[in-house]
Amino acid sequence: MQAYRLFIAVGTVALVSCATPIRQADVSMMQYDRDTEYSVVPRDDGFAVSINYSRYQFIPESNAVAIACKSALTAIAFEQAEKQGRKIEPINEQHIRLSMGRNGFTGITSCSATAVAEWKK
Numbered sequence: 159m160q161a162y163r164l165f166i167a168v169g170t171v172a173l174v175s176c177a178t179p180i181r182q183a184d185v186s187m188m189q190y191d192r193d194t195e196y197s198v199v200p201r202d203d204g205f206a207v208s209i210n211y212s213r214y215q216f217i218p219e220s221n222a223v224a225i226a227c228k229s230a231l232t233a234i235a236f237e238q239a240e241k242q243g244r245k246i247e248p249i250n251e252q253h254i255r256l257s258m259g260r261n262g263f264t265g266i267t268s269c270s271a272t273a274v275a276e277w278k279k
Contacts, residue, residue: 187209204246207238208231210269223258224256235275247275255272
């Protein structure tokens with residue numbers, strides 16, 4: 159009976175400790191670096207950029223991952239604009255849609271984010 163209770167407790171903790179971020183875009187992603195994959199979807203006024211960012215953290219610091227995620231999204235947006243020979247307006251951090259998650263077993267903290275980059279006029 160004791161082993162059964164232990165098994166139930168461990169199973170419950172396992173389910174509670176894992177959270178997956180909600181994917182902000184349902185498109186195929188390209189690898190950017192070892193922690194980041196991204197997609198770019200053209201729009202009339204610019205483009206939408208979405209990223210999935212994840213990394214191992216021994217001590218969970220979701221805020222650090224959120225900052226790195228937003229930074230990567232912004233960097234990718236400016237790089238994409240440069241590749242197209244155009245400039246974009248600064249991306250307002252408040253307009254970045256962000257979702258966070260953490261897998262307690264693997265120690266991976268994940269972020270999914272998307273924002274619209276508008277062409278400079």
